[in-house]
C-alpha cells in the first residue's frame with residue numbers, strides 16, 4: 001500500500017471517514033475516483049492507481065538516450081541473445097518495439113503498450129527468454145515489488161535473462177508525481193531478491209541519474 005497516501009488520509013480523517021469527501025480528494029491529490037470506498041485501505045489503493053494513471057499517461061516523458069547502460073544500448077545486447085520472446089514490463093512508450101525482435105510491451109497506463117495491463121494482471125502460459133524491467137518495478141511497498149519480481153521470474157524461461165533499471169527512491173521533478181511512492185532499491189535488496197528467486201547476478205552498475213542497472217539470469221532447474 002502507498003504509505004504517503006495512507007499517511008495523508010489517516011491524518012486528514014482523524015478516525016472519521018465522512019471527512020474523506022470527493023472535494024477533499026480532488027483538492028489534495030488532483031484526481032477523482034469512480035469507486036465507492038468504505039475503508040482507508042480501499043481509498044489508498046484507488047487514489048494510488050488514479051495518481052499513477054494521471055502521471056504516467058499524461059505527464060511522464062521518456063528519454064531513452066540519457067541512460068548509460070539501460071537505454072538504447074540494450075537493443076544490440078538483447079538481439080545478440082537471439083531471444084524467441086521478449087517481454088518489456090512497464091514499457092512506457094514501447095520504444096523497443098520493432099528494434100528488439102519478438103518483443104511485446106505491457107503497461108497499465110500507457111496507450112502505446114501492446115497490452116494495457118499491470119505486471120500482476122498479465123496472465124499467460126508463455127515463457128520469455130528476456131524480460132526488461134526498466135524503471136517499472138519501482139512503485140509501492142516492498143511486498144508489491146517482491147510480488148512483481150516473483151511474477152517476472154515465473155514468466156522467464158529457464159536460463160532466461162532479466163535486465164533491470166531501478167531508482168533508489170528519488171522523486172521525479174514534476175509536481176504531478178508528488179503522491180507516487182518510489183521504492184528505495186539498493187544493492188543489498190538486489191542481492192536478497194537474487195537469493196530468494198534463484199537468480200544469478202550477471203552484472204551490476206551505476207547508471208545515469210543515480211539509477212542502478214543490473215542483470216539477472218534464471219538458473220536452470
Ligand SMILES: C[S@@+](CC[C@H](N)C(=O)[O-])C[C@H]1O[C@@H](n2cnc3c(N)ncnc32)[C@H](O)[C@@H]1O
Pocket residue numbers: 052056062063064089090091092093106107108109110117118119120133134135136137139
Ligand atoms: C519510469 S517509467 C519507465 C518506462 C520505460 N520502461 C522506460 O524505460 O522508458 C515507468 C513505467 O512503469 C509503468 N508501470 C507503473 N506501474 C506498473 C505496473 N504495476 N506494472 C507494469 N508497469 C507499470 C508506468 O506506466 C511507466 O510507463
